[in-house]
Amino acid sequence: MALKSLPPARGESSRGVNSRGVNGRDRAERRVAFRMTAPSLVLMALVAAVPIGYALWLSLNQYSVRTAGLSRFVGLENYITALSGPHWWAAFGQTFLFAGLSVSLELVLGTAMALLLNLAFKGRALLRTVVLLPYAVVTVVSAITWETMFAPNLGLVTNVLSTLGLPGGDVVWLGEHGYAMAVIVLADVWKTTPFAALIILAGLQVISAETYEAAELDGASKWQAFVNITLPLLRPAIVLAAIFRTMDALRVFDLPFVLTRGANGTESMSMLAYTQLRENRLVGEGSALSILTFLTVMAVSVVYIRFAGGNIRDIAKEEQ
Amino acid sequence: MSTLTTQRTTAAPAAPGGSPKRRSPRRRLRGEAKLHPVVWVFVIAVMGFSLIPFYWLVNTSLKKGVSLSKGELFPSQPTFENYLAVFQSPEFLLALRNSVIIAVVTTTVALVFASFAAYALARLKMRRKALILTLILSVTTFPAIAIAAPMFSIWREIGLYDTLLGLIIPKLTFALPLAIYTLTSFFKEIPRELEESAYMDGATPFMAFRKVILPLAVPGLATTAILVFISVWNEFLLAVTLTTSPEARPVPVAIAFFSGTSEFDQPLGTISAASVIITIPLVILVLVCQKRIVSGMTAGAVKG
Numbered sequence: 001m002a003l004k005s006l007p008p009a010r011g012e013s014s015r016g017v018n019s020r021g022v023n024g025r026d027r028a029e030r031r032v033a034f035r036m037t038a039p040s041l042v043l044m045a046l047v048a049a050v051p052i053g054y055a056l057w058l059s060l061n062q063y064s065v066r067t068a069g070l071s072r073f074v075g076l077e078n079y080i081t082a083l084s085g086p087h088w089w090a091a092f093g094q095t096f097l098f099a100g101l102s103v104s105l106e107l108v109l110g111t112a113m114a115l116l117l118n119l120a121f122k123g124r125a126l127l128r129t130v131v132l133l134p135y136a137v138v139t140v141v142s143a144i145t146w147e148t149m150f151a152p153n154l155g156l157v158t159n160v161l162s163t164l165g166l167p168g169g170d171v172v173w174l175g176e177h178g179y180a181m182a183v184i185v186l187a188d189v190w191k192t193t194p195f196a197a198l199i200i201l202a203g204l205q206v207i208s209a210e211t212y213e214a215a216e217l218d219g220a221s222k223w224q225a226f227v228n229i230t231l232p233l234l235r236p237a238i239v240l241a242a243i244f245r246t247m248d249a250l251r252v253f254d255l256p257f258v259l260t261r262g263a264n265g266t267e268s269m270s271m272l273a274y275t276q277l278r279e280n281r282l283v284g285e286g287s288a289l290s291i292l293t294f295l296t297v298m299a300v301s302v303v304y305i306r307f308a309g310g311n312i313r314d315i316a317k318e319e320q
Numbered sequence: 321m322s323t324l325t326t327q328r329t330t331a332a333p334a335a336p337g338g339s340p341k342r343r344s345p346r347r348r349l350r351g352e353a354k355l356h357p358v359v360w361v362f363v364i365a366v367m368g369f370s371l372i373p374f375y376w377l378v379n380t381s382l383k384k385g386v387s388l389s390k391g392e393l394f395p396s397q398p399t400f401e402n403y404l405a406v407f408q409s410p411e412f413l414l415a416l417r418n419s420v421i422i423a424v425v426t427t428t429v430a431l432v433f434a435s436f437a438a439y440a441l442a443r444l445k446m447r448r449k450a451l452i453l454t455l456i457l458s459v460t461t462f463p464a465i466a467i468a469a470p471m472f473s474i475w476r477e478i479g480l481y482d483t484l485l486g487l488i489i490p491k492l493t494f495a496l497p498l499a500i501y502t503l504t505s506f507f508k509e510i511p512r513e514l515e516e517s518a519y520m521d522g523a524t525p526f527m528a529f530r531k532v533i534l535p536l537a538v539p540g541l542a543t544t545a546i547l548v549f550i551s552v553w554n555e556f557l558l559a560v561t562l563t564t565s566p567e568a569r570p571v572p573v574a575i576a577f578f579s580g581t582s583e584f585d586q587p588l589g590t591i592s593a594a595s596v597i598i599t600i601p602l603v604i605l606v607l608v609c610q611k612r613i614v615s616g617m618t619a620g621a622v623k624g
Contacts, residue, residue: 048459129607154389190369277468
């Protein structure tokens with residue numbers, strides 16, 4: 001993400017000396033660069049900036065499909081309705097609950113998986129393949145898979161629990177808030193932990209063995225080495241995985257859509273906006289909710305970049 | 321150059337190069353030592369967590385009637401009826417066709433546009449490069465609902481609602497930045513000397529791109545294509561908001577609305593079968609292109 005954009009491109013420093021005198025070539029290069037980037041930028045403006053601008057406009061109007069295209073400028077009324085009602089804040093809370101639970105589980109499990117994948121043992125290649133499989137699954141299928149695991153009577157987990165006489169065997173998991181949230185989190189953790197694991201594994205592989213040798217000479221135990229060497233050195237990779245995963249988790253839609261249709265208090269921000277827009281045909285309020293979702297996600301990404309800001313400055317310094 | 325390399329060199333001043341040559345014997349040493357039994361428990365637990373849900377999905381798809389509702393651990397009378405039902409459903413076949421068209425077209429368009437932009441961003445001198453990259457990357461964090469809501473209104477006005485084209489266009493919003501991001505990091509890895517010699521021979525930057533970089537970037541392009549394809553295939557929110565009929569619905573939406581063959585049927589059997597069918601090609605893709613997928617997923621992350 002933004003972490004990547006700050007260091008200058010590699011060639012700029014190495015070629016700067018040669019080409020400083022050749023201003024003509026610089027200018028020609030800039031012109032080519034502009035022409036090569038322009039199509040993508042124009043296309044992205046059309047498919048990203050224009051819709052969001054239009055959503056902003058829609059959100060300031062009262063517009064109902066029922067009233068056959070008649071719209072009326074109402075200013076911030078849609079936002080006031082949304083922010084003063086219970087639905088937005090419930091969806092907001094549930095989305096953050098989901099993101100907090102799933103991302104922390106994914107980071108812990110992802111780190112554990114990465115440590116296993118970093119060991120040289122017979123079967124490591126097999127482990128890597130197996131771990132990667134859920135990542136390729138379509139999110140909707142991940143939801144269905146976990147629905148089959150927890151369905152009453154026919155589910156694996158529900159059957160095992162009731163055979164063992166444990167609680168949860170006779171629960172309709174998707175029918176109660178806490179249980180339904182657990183299934184949604186599990187479906188997300190199952191599918192996306194491989195992603196976190198691979199990012200963290202890449203970080204793990206560049207920690208040199210010498211660092212550990214030095215620690216061993218100093219008499220550090222394996223656990224001490226992990227806490228005092230591995231974890232601090234892994235921090236940038238873990239932060240990166242956390243950023244990617246959080247941004248994704250805050251946009252959650254597919255899993256609650258398939259598993260509960262948003263029932264039992266599992267509606268996410270995106271789902272609420274969708275429901276108002278498509279099912280209740282409230283274009284104005286739906287757009288206001290989608291803008292609120294957008295602003296929430298952007299605000300969190302700004303906080304993350306601030307948080308990782310120290311890292312970014314260090315890297316930028318090293319580059320120069 | 322990279323977040324993590326930087327950390328390594330600062331953390332291990334004794335080994336300034338972090339030389340890979342000295343790392344490999346160490347690795348082999350670790351490999352010779354057998355894994356601790358506790359570690360094996362972890363390995364098996366991770367494998368179980370990854371694989372058991374797949375087993376249960378397949379298991380569910382092979383059962384019908386009582387055997388399904390009893391939740392048998394092994395199907396006592398395995399049947400392919402659910403699969404037959406899926407393949408006889410015109411909705412599912414249409415959805416497959418739609419998904420293939422949408423994913424192929426979106427991936428192709430994104431790759432063509434992105435390869436130009438990524439080359440300029442990876443290699444050429446440019447004003448406001450950092451700003452442009454930041455903008456492109458910030459688009460990948462947009463919630464799709466912020467695009468879907470206005471598109472829903474615009475498409476209904478101009479007649480693109482519930483069409484394949486009406487899905488391809490907004491899907492480009494997310495495919496394009498993903499492609500640019502991944503390709504930029506691949507282009508950066510190609511040694512600069514090759515272009516330098518092309519420049520010596522009087523090539524323009526564009527010729528250097530076409531004649532030198534593109535042929536070398538084929539693996540990177542393939543990787544990017546796979547990642548973009550998977551993400552477009554997987555996308556759900558835009559697809560469910562902007563379609564309403566089987567003629568335009570892609571597979572994930574069709575499965576989400578699949579209601580079984582008859583009202584007396586437990587639909588989960590058929591839905592599982594449909595899920596297995598669309599998962600098989602992706603599993604094969606992972607088995608065949610595992611290295612590519614892994615390198616693509618981590619390319620941008622580690623080798624900024």
